Amino acid sequence: MPDNICVAIDAMGGDNAPCEIVKGALLAVNECDKVTVYLVGVTELIEKELTGKSYDRNRVVLIDAKEIIDTAEPPVMAIRKKKDSSLVKGLTMVKEGTCDAFISAGSTGAVLVGGQVLVGRIKGIKRPPLAPLIPTETGVSILIDCGANVDARPEHLIQFAQLGSIYMEYVVGIENPKVAIVNNGAEEEKGNALVKETFPLLKNCPDINFIGSIEARDIPAGIADVIVCEAFVGNVILKLYEGVGATMIKIIKKGMLSTARAKIGALLVKPALKKTLKAFDTEEYGGAPLLGLNGLVVKTHGSAKAIEIKNAVLQCVQFTEQEVGKKIQERLFS
Amino acid sequence: MPDNICVAIDAMGGDNAPCEIVKGALLAVNECDKVTVYLVGVTELIEKELTGKSYDRNRVVLIDAKEIIDTAEPPVMAIRKKKDSSLVKGLTMVKEGTCDAFISAGSTGAVLVGGQVLVGRIKGIKRPPLAPLIPTETGVSILIDCGANVDARPEHLIQFAQLGSIYMEYVVGIENPKVAIVNNGAEEEKGNALVKETFPLLKNCPDINFIGSIEARDIPAGIADVIVCEAFVGNVILKLYEGVGATMIKIIKKGMLSTARAKIGALLVKPALKKTLKAFDTEEYGGAPLLGLNGLVVKTHGSAKAIEIKNAVLQCVQFTEQEVGKKIQERLFS
Numbered sequence: 001m002p003d004n005i006c007v008a009i010d011a012m013g014g015d016n017a018p019c020e021i022v023k024g025a026l027l028a029v030n031e032c033d034k035v036t037v038y039l040v041g042v043t044e045l046i047e048k049e050l051t052g053k054s055y056d057r058n059r060v061v062l063i064d065a066k067e068i069i070d071t072a073e074p075p076v077m078a079i080r081k082k083k084d085s086s087l088v089k090g091l092t093m094v095k096e097g098t099c100d101a102f103i104s105a106g107s108t109g110a111v112l113v114g115g116q117v118l119v120g121r122i123k124g125i126k127r128p129p130l131a132p133l134i135p136t137e138t139g140v141s142i143l144i145d146c147g148a149n150v151d152a153r154p155e156h157l158i159q160f161a162q163l164g165s166i167y168m169e170y171v172v173g174i175e176n177p178k179v180a181i182v183n184n185g186a187e188e189e190k191g192n193a194l195v196k197e198t199f200p201l202l203k204n205c206p207d208i209n210f211i212g213s214i215e216a217r218d219i220p221a222g223i224a225d226v227i228v229c230e231a232f233v234g235n236v237i238l239k240l241y242e243g244v245g246a247t248m249i250k251i252i253k254k255g256m257l258s259t260a261r262a263k264i265g266a267l268l269v270k271p272a273l274k275k276t277l278k279a280f281d282t283e284e285y286g287g288a289p290l291l292g293l294n295g296l297v298v299k300t301h302g303s304a305k306a307i308e309i310k311n312a313v314l315q316c317v318q319f320t321e322q323e324v325g326k327k328i329q330e331r332l333f334s
Numbered sequence: 335m336p337d338n339i340c341v342a343i344d345a346m347g348g349d350n351a352p353c354e355i356v357k358g359a360l361l362a363v364n365e366c367d368k369v370t371v372y373l374v375g376v377t378e379l380i381e382k383e384l385t386g387k388s389y390d391r392n393r394v395v396l397i398d399a400k401e402i403i404d405t406a407e408p409p410v411m412a413i414r415k416k417k418d419s420s421l422v423k424g425l426t427m428v429k430e431g432t433c434d435a436f437i438s439a440g441s442t443g444a445v446l447v448g449g450q451v452l453v454g455r456i457k458g459i460k461r462p463p464l465a466p467l468i469p470t471e472t473g474v475s476i477l478i479d480c481g482a483n484v485d486a487r488p489e490h491l492i493q494f495a496q497l498g499s500i501y502m503e504y505v506v507g508i509e510n511p512k513v514a515i516v517n518n519g520a521e522e523e524k525g526n527a528l529v530k531e532t533f534p535l536l537k538n539c540p541d542i543n544f545i546g547s548i549e550a551r552d553i554p555a556g557i558a559d560v561i562v563c564e565a566f567v568g569n570v571i572l573k574l575y576e577g578v579g580a581t582m583i584k585i586i587k588k589g590m591l592s593t594a595r596a597k598i599g600a601l602l603v604k605p606a607l608k609k610t611l612k613a614f615d616t617e618e619y620g621g622a623p624l625l626g627l628n629g630l631v632v633k634t635h636g637s638a639k640a641i642e643i644k645n646a647v648l649q650c651v652q653f654t655e656q657e658v659g660k661k662i663q664e665r666l667f668s
Binding site: 245259 | 470471482484485516518519525526527529549550551552553554555565566567569570571572573574575576577578579580581582583584585586588589590592593595596598599600601602603604605606607608609610611613614
């Protein structure tokens with residue numbers, strides 16, 4: 001088990017960079033003594049954020065990168081041209097083995113393209129999936145795939161099921177994780193062409209615990225640990241999860257402020273409510289791993305705050321300690 | 335404008351039949367003096383529910399049907415064999431012109447199959463969509479299609495956009511309704527093969543107000559009135575909408591009961607909260623119309639209570655008064 005884990009962090013990516021990114025990195029360093037963080041970005045700006053903070057200086061390394069990749073830039077072009085960007089430099093450190101993992105809150109497209117092009121796929125992985133952890137009533141599930149490559153084929157979905165199972169087992173710590181495929185009904189004859197073709201293959205896949213179809217209604221209840229779907233559907237699920245959650249909270253706040261009586265009640269209810277709602281907040285889970293690469297790449301929300309960055313770093317530590325990359329190779333290709 | 339609107343209701347369909355179905359029908363009769371309801375089902379059971387209730391006896395007609403179609407039955411077979419079922423009899427009344435519309439809380443599959451086979455499509459309609467109304471922050475949107483026929487083609491989606499626009503304009507009363515297609519990003523180059531092929535066709539469709547792509551995150555905010563998608567995706571959206579909503583409410587209740595202080599607050603907050611949450615309840619909107627048929631067929635939730643049935647009846651009244659079937663023919667095929 002490696003005792004010094006190196007995580008490169010894109011200090012310039014996301015809406016709250018570099019302030020929250022640096023803050024999150026330091027939280028991780030202070031919480032976990034096995035990790036060294038490499039803060040990649042404009043050194044002067046990062047140093048400013050570090051001033052006056054207390055942390056182990058031996059485990060925070062600054063890597064200068066002068067360019068920044070914008071979320072609006074076409075990903076392929078950006079990766080090719082901006083060699084001195086925090087994203088390209090950080091990913092290259094994983095490729096070269098200087099770091100075990102890379103985290104970015106920047107452009108999803110650039111992270112996906114850069115992860116595949118610069119870090120590279122594990123041999124035999126057809127399509128590396130982006131797999132966010134989503135909160136449920138009972139804990140957390142992995143939603144796999146939510147990446148940019150839509151219109152997947154059955155053989156991709158089989159690998160998603162396998163990769164998701166390994167991740168949930170070794171990183172999240174769920175024994176024999178339950179795998180389900182997103183479908184428009186629970187009966188076996190339901191489904192679109194892709195699901196109908198994939199279902200029997202999942203059923204016959206020996207190294208996963210396949211429990212059948214899951215209707216979208218049952219995802220928040222947490223009845224499966226690994227939710228397999230094609231990326232277009234995954235994207236709809238992920239975004240709607242966040243959208244309905246945000247709207248519900250807005251509506252509830254409106255209700256609580258609608259009468260004088262309710263306002264008083266709201267004050268009393270607030271602390272307890274905040275605590276339970278926090279458990280249902282996607283930001284608590286530290287971003288989405290891009291799986292099947294020669295190293296771990298994690299994409300956090302663009303709006304990630306320090307807590308999400310810290311959790312992403314801890315996720316990278318767990319991933320590396322458990323040697324998940326090696327386990328993927330063994331389980332899928334030997 | 336027709337001054338007597340006849341609505342057939344499947345009194346035996348759904349979890350709460352016949353009690354809530356009959357109750358809802360009477361609520362509608364008492365609220366709207368233009369409507370006559372035909373309660374189709376086992377007469378003795380319906381009569382029992384009518385006993386002691388006050389309503390205009392001239393506008394409540396009982397139609398005896400001895401058979402009941404179960405939700406577990408294969409739809410095509412059930413429709414073919416159970417000629418004396420409430421579903422087949424009710425749909426036949428629409429086909430024959432005795433009734434303008436039919437409502438059922440029973441088997442979705444049987445309603446979809448029966449609607450197409452017995453009532454029949456308007457000439458030129460390729461695939462009648464099932465289109466539930468979903469609550470948003472600003473009101474209500476139509477989600478089209480959520481039916482049983484997945485893997486639609488672009489020409490289907492164009493008709494969905496047109497049918498949804500007409501429905502929102504004449505039944506819900508939204509002028510020049512905004513149409514958007516569900517996509518995995520807001521940019522025009524995003525999408526799976528179906529969306530990429532459909533997008534330019536929607537853009538060039540002269541009789542709709544197309545505003546582009548919508549990410550699932552923005553659906554609950556109500557930025558579009560007509561949400562166009564293929565039925566597999568529509569099903570995921572609809573079910574997840576309900577699932578996340580239900581889980582959020584469960585979590586909030588748990589939070590409110592977690593401390594003594596919160597419990598007192600909950601009592602004060604409850605009435606106001608109930609009122610605002612009601613506006614976000616899918617049951618308030620009276621079920622999903624199956625559009626493009628020679629008459630209106632409405633599928634309500636299996637768990638529909640009286641209020642949903644009443645709203646479904648009022649929806650049928652509006653649909654018939656506004657002569658929406660005729661408008662569909664004029665707008666799409668002349």
